[in-house]
Amino acid sequence: MSSTPDNFEPRIVAFLCNWCSYTGADLAGISRMNYPANVRAIRLMCSGSVKPFFIMSALHKGADGVLIGGCHIGDCHYQTGNHLTKKRIPITRELLGALGIDPRRVRLEWISAAEGQEFAEVIHEFVKELKALGPNPLAGGDHAH
Ligand code: FES
Structure with missing residues (x-):
């Protein structure tokens, strides 16, 4: 593998x-729990509306990692939206693996509105993991420093 710049x-x-999760992320920001600034948050009404295509597209456009955050099972405002997410994400990861993209670049987490701290921790962990994985090969060397 290529070496990763420091x-x-x-x-x-x-x-x-x-x-x-969006509220959780907001809380993490509002209460100044520090989480790395390299996160671009996209708000959707339900994690169940995250289509595999959205994930592929984000990676294709150069994201090094994609996080999907939804309500805990049993708490989805649309009842079963996150059940769909729970099924869909592993399939998407499998597909990515088959395409030669490390599935660890896609992460699914259940984060409630009150879990700002958890959100910050998830981001920290994810950043660490992505640093170890290095830049997304699909980004085509487009990484600005
Ligand atoms: S409303 Fe949050 S996962 Fe469905």
Whole structure:
């Protein structure tokens, strides 16, 4: 594998459900729990609306990692939206693996509106993992430093 520059800062696209994770992320920001700034949050009404295509597209556009954040099972505002997410994400990861993209670049987490601290921790962990993985090969060397 190619070596990773020390100053590599992974870019993360986070698809966050409006009702839980987005509020959790907001809380993490509001209460100044520090989480790395290299996260681009995209708010959706439910994690169930995150189509595999959205994930592929984010990676294709150069994201080093994609986080999908939804309500805990049983808490989805649309009842079973996150059940769909739970099924869909592993399939998407498998597909990515088959395409030669490390499935660890896609992460699914259940984060409630009150879990700002958890959100910050997830991001920290994810950044660490992505740093170890190095830049997304699909980014085509487009990483600005
Ligand atoms: S409303 Fe949050 S996962 Fe469905």
